[in-house]
Amino acid sequence: MRSCYRHLLLCALSCLLLGRTAPADEGMWTFDNPPNKLLHERYGFTATPQWLDHVRLSSVRLNDGGSGSFVSPHGLLLTNHHVAIGQLQKNSTAEHDYVRDGFYAAIPDQEMKSPDLEVNVLVAMENVTQRVQNALKDITDAQKALAARKDVIAQITRESEQKTGLRSDVVTLYQGGEYWLYRYKKYTDVRIVFAQEQQIAYFGGDPDNFTYPRYDLDMALFRVYENGKPLETTNFLKWNAKGAGNGELVFVPGHPGSTSRLDTMAQLLQERDVRIPLILELLKSRLQTMHHYAARGPEQARQAEDLILSLENSAKAYQGIYQALLDKRVIAKKQTEEDQFRKLVASKPEWQSEFGGAWDTIAGAEAKAAPITKKLLFRRLDSQLASLALSLVQYVAEIKKPDGERLSGFHEAQLESLRYRLLSPAPIYPEMEQARLSGGLAESARQLGADDEFVKTVLDGRTSDALAAELVKGTQLADPKVRKALLEGGEAAVAASSDPMIALARKVDPLSRAITMWFEDNVQSVEQAAGEKLGKARFLAYGKSAYPDATFTLRLSYGTLKGFPMNGTKAPYKTTFYGLYDRAHSFDLSPPFDLPARYSEGIKKLDLATPLDFVSSCDVVGGNSGSPVINKNAELVGLIFDGNIESLAGDFIYDEETNRSVAVHSAAMIEALRKIYDAGKLADELEGVSH
């Protein structure tokens, strides 16, 4: 308990040091604005432009929702098993379960293509704030401003794509305080080289997820190909198998998904009191459906596994975030921050008149949003086929409109990636689809009532079971060729289709659009305009000493390897293979603490004192999975795969005392490749050993 006491004390002190500057090892910094002042003051380190360019070009985004890095001159890409799991799953069959059993291509010919993985490398960044803000000048109506913003952003991306042929995204930072055009080199020929057994990648399962101490080897290796050959590159991270020591400065370049650290109190309280409780109900219901389905047999269990893991992960994460928001300390700290910011704005009449109303505007929009949140969440069909159908129906309609008027997700710059996903050859399991559709509809009816327009429209007098059976049996959409024909046939083909899933999508589309439009007009546009004001005010008040909320774009975090107070004692900065065997035997080898055969049989080959996982104070969130941890020389010393339970508060607040990111140690990956998997050749490629 001593540590708790210390924690309270530190909090009392840190509460005096507020404002939006980032003390401590906080922050997910954009590469145009690295925290060099903080780095120099705290660690005597400066990130040079060359260092930053090399790190940026060695980092990748995996559009399955994670990060990664190049780790050899021949296109080897390191990420997590749990980021690669979708592609492993899609290559698996009832005969070959690569998720469960792992995979290793000892020779290039065995490397296995990913059906629909897209990898992005951020090759250029351009500040387009002025152009966006010029387009919005003199527009006071929020809805018109939203449309004008969409329009100018669509123009910028289209121009960029035409000029460079690169994927181009305009990224909104600091709630609209800045707009940046990011250009990506895109790779889609990405082959699986290595993955271990799920049970060692995710040892400890859902209980250990989002916790530390941890004993997971959550890694996977892809190889990126270009023109049918392994990508040759000088932008890759050298492997440092020694790893980093206690207290050593490290960095995490990666793609944090989203945070709400700049949200107003009205937004936070809405999350806590309205949205998250409903999301938890949604996740619980979906998990229940999937557990029932998995219980039908081993093949069903295999099919369901990756979705169950993802749902459990979300449920635990939201539960953690919810707990953080129920913590009075967190709320008090956020309230103090907001009060100080409002006071600062109010201190200058010109600021007050321009920005001072933004908080109340947002609060008003949140009040409007509250009653329809349930509809936003439960007027959805839980099914891959139904999602594909709705996307097809909307795609053919949207692409005919001017870019700025389209639904989000259908802008010109997004179409190529969207088509790639719509035409993915990855398998779809009809029995599972049917279970999901039926379970999801029953829950929607329970939540929204039988008289809800969406529920009535979809069920049309049938039970959810009957409808799901009818749809899944009748649809041809599981075949990518059928989807391709509709996509190419355009509006006419989609309108003429008698596929029951398309027919349902045509009925659902207007309802879906109506609620989306209402939300955009009454909430999103209003909050975006007000948020932009706050973004500007924040720049004026605090300068660029802050970092923007996460946007699943490349960021740089920094920190040191260090333990933290936990459970009345100290969590160590690292764990070892000894701990893996301790935790397994402590639970009498019962799942999820069982050991794969290779590990129970291979124990004698391992040096058990080899570091396995480690924690650092680097500020990361979901989306950072698969990010490399690098040292000052930009050498790879670890692989981010999780955060501790305390880091779940990181959506709203960073606390250096306890917030930790969890990584696989570089030494553990080499030890396992060489001694457990007989993958010495791969280890040699990683370590740069020439033959």
Place this chain on the structure above:
Amino acid sequence: MRSCYRHLLLCALSCLLLGRTAPADEGMWTFDNPPNKLLHERYGFTATPQWLDHVRLSSVRLNDGGSGSFVSPHGLLLTNHHVAIGQLQKNSTAEHDYVRDGFYAAIPDQEMKSPDLEVNVLVAMENVTQRVQNALKDITDAQKALAARKDVIAQITRESEQKTGLRSDVVTLYQGGEYWLYRYKKYTDVRIVFAQEQQIAYFGGDPDNFTYPRYDLDMALFRVYENGKPLETTNFLKWNAKGAGNGELVFVPGHPGSTSRLDTMAQLLQERDVRIPLILELLKSRLQTMHHYAARGPEQARQAEDLILSLENSAKAYQGIYQALLDKRVIAKKQTEEDQFRKLVASKPEWQSEFGGAWDTIAGAEAKAAPITKKLLFRRLDSQLASLALSLVQYVAEIKKPDGERLSGFHEAQLESLRYRLLSPAPIYPEMEQARLSGGLAESARQLGADDEFVKTVLDGRTSDALAAELVKGTQLADPKVRKALLEGGEAAVAASSDPMIALARKVDPLSRAITMWFEDNVQSVEQAAGEKLGKARFLAYGKSAYPDATFTLRLSYGTLKGFPMNGTKAPYKTTFYGLYDRAHSFDLSPPFDLPARYSEGIKKLDLATPLDFVSSCDVVGGNSGSPVINKNAELVGLIFDGNIESLAGDFIYDEETNRSVAVHSAAMIEALRKIYDAGKLADELEGVSH
């Protein structure tokens, strides 16, 4: 976080199930009232009288403040290293540090005598409630009742000692709802047979203290002698080296020190708001003094070690208790319990008129006590020599009075043990005494002010440094012979002594008496009388389905081996030797996570999957240290040495969801004795292997 959520839910449910009956695995039951109904309902087990007698007679109390058990027919006594530490320390010198290095007597001649350890076995229990209550009949004045109670208790114990020659104590249970005469067989020839290195007994040190998962081998073995020969006995626990499995029913017979579970809200809030914060300040100041002293050199560090450990232990425990009392859930639960009890009492007019005023009476006494708490705590001298001097001064005066009128600690039945302690030949370190005296006085002056009567009387114009030097240099009391002469010389010898420590004790004595008497008259006697009323009311309201607060007398706890939700995940029900090496290497072998040489060198000899520690839901508190954990067949499967951090709330409340006692596994002790210490002979004696 899932587990937290579950916890809140369970709490919400359990809050509906209150009252003073004991649901769950709660309770420290007296041997006359085992929880056979609960045991039968929950586990289909009944503790027979034979089983209870055997377990009781195999259990011992060590008057250094712990518990133990006989584990061989030849008097081997198992307890914790941390219970034996005082005796190990007292046998140590600058040349031989048995605390640090451990000790093993391979042959009987090497067994090492404990200077002043007293071991008690509870051989008889007699209910004397009627006799005590008769003596109090018709006395309404609280002070007179207190005196009358003391008097009748002194009579009962004196008669018993005269009749049986056994140590006899009258124990107050249920706040005076019952009085029991306990008779003990007493052993003082107790020799040290085995202890390991401190660093493995207390691996993880203060950080890991009161926490779990844990990796400590906290054991020591004494041999009890009678008439110069090893005690031959049939009352010992058979060793079961397999241990108990997950979920298995186990029992802990032992001596929980004290709990306050029956305290009123007024008493709890006084603890939280007045007493514990002051105790924490006292402990902090004493620890600071000792750390400074230990920093002077290795010999000073050795001398200070056992006191530092004990102070750190207390500080962490009080901090944990303090945290528990700051927890609104705990307070709310206690408040609900009290409200329900009061309501029940108020529901019958005759109960209300006899007992209904007791809560307010206690609240009134607490209000009086609050302002003098600081004096009670800081009007003390932090010194062994000063304590001995004050005991001598008071001893010679008290023994002349009728037993019932004496200060507590000086009753006839306590004198033999007191004399044993007063004449202990254990070493006293003058330099350390001086540091403690000086540091303690400085803190007393800081807390009480320079004008405080005690401070003025003691310092008498000198600085605390000067006074401490003068006293320690001048006194002869470190020599047990000098103390013996004073003890035997009686009042005259003490009055005539020019020893400066005795002279100071003569000046301090009246002040000490005055505050003790004031406290007894105004607080203790009032609360005792009112508490007795509540004890009676509790019997009437709830029957004997409850257990009394702990009193450092023999109790039986029960429960099962089971993990608990922790840190967002699950703590396992046991740990293994793998975990010891993991935690050591996770901290790069830095103290307090370093390994003794025998363990780093001996690793190859160990089966690392051997269970090391385990947790059970048995309800234990301080004083239970060294208690055996036994299975249904009364076989020894473990050795209690701690509780988890959540168990610190156990002073006030038991929560089956998270409260766990921590024990060394029977297999680990055998594995270490045989493979690390080459003590196969001792292991054979424990396992009953005949030669």
